[in-house]
Amino acid sequence: MKRAVYPGSFDPVTKGHLDIIERAAALVDELIVGVLNNNKKTPLFSVEERVKMLEDVTGHIPNVRIEAFSGLSVEFVRQCGAQFIVRGLRAVTDFEYELQMAQTNRSIDRGVDTLFFTTELNYAYISSTIVKEVAFYGGDISGFVPPQVVDCVYNRIQAKKRENN
Ligand code: PNS
Numbered sequence: 001m002k003r004a005v006y007p008g009s010f011d012p013v014t015k016g017h018l019d020i021i022e023r024a025a026a027l028v029d030e031l032i033v034g035v036l037n038n039n040k041k042t043p044l045f046s047v048e049e050r051v052k053m054l055e056d057v058t059g060h061i062p063n064v065r066i067e068a069f070s071g072l073s074v075e076f077v078r079q080c081g082a083q084f085i086v087r088g089l090r091a092v093t094d095f096e097y098e099l100q101m102a103q104t105n106r107s108i109d110r111g112v113d114t115l116f117f118t119t120e121l122n123y124a125y126i127s128s129t130i131v132k133e134v135a136f137y138g139g140d141i142s143g144f145v146p147p148q149v150v151d152c153v154y155n156r157i158q159a160k161k162r163e164n165n
């Protein structure tokens with residue numbers, strides 16, 4: 001059974017993430033999307049909300065499962081019985097950090113390899129951070145995130161703005 005884990009923050013999931021999920025799922029028997037529950041970062045969405053949004057947008061892919069995790073990605077990969085980590089590379093600026101992570105992960109567990117997918121050109125500039133920035137200033141994010149996610153982002157940002165006033 002070939003299993004891969006695609007770890008990330010997914011705060012929120014973008015069309016770029018979804019494209020990687022679809023392409024990686026086509027290569028393996030099972031793809032587990034691991035949503036990092038990171039106490040050090042303050043995400044826009046709770047880990048439960050991020051899991052739910054990912055479930056909503058991946059419902060059409062039968063061999064994809066969404067799980068929350070905390071701690072080291074490579075430990076989660078081991079717990080899942082997976083052999084691969086999936087990551088997307090958007091531009092050369094991603095490369096240094098991604099290479100360092102892949103090499104660190106492999107030094108921790110030599111049974112785990114990282115598979116890199118180059119993002120589709122039309123998604124290459126999209127990041128969760130950019131999505132939140134555009135939404136904060138009232139811009140159109142419908143080209144950046146799946147349709148099910150658009151209102152979740154606007155509503156949460158509006159709620160945060162109200163909280164801060
Ligand atoms: O979506 P992101 O924020 O780019 O994903 C980064 C992620 C979650 C893959 C990375 O921060 C991670 O693996 N964190 C878990 C802790 C860990 O394993 N760190 C060591 C990697 S060298």
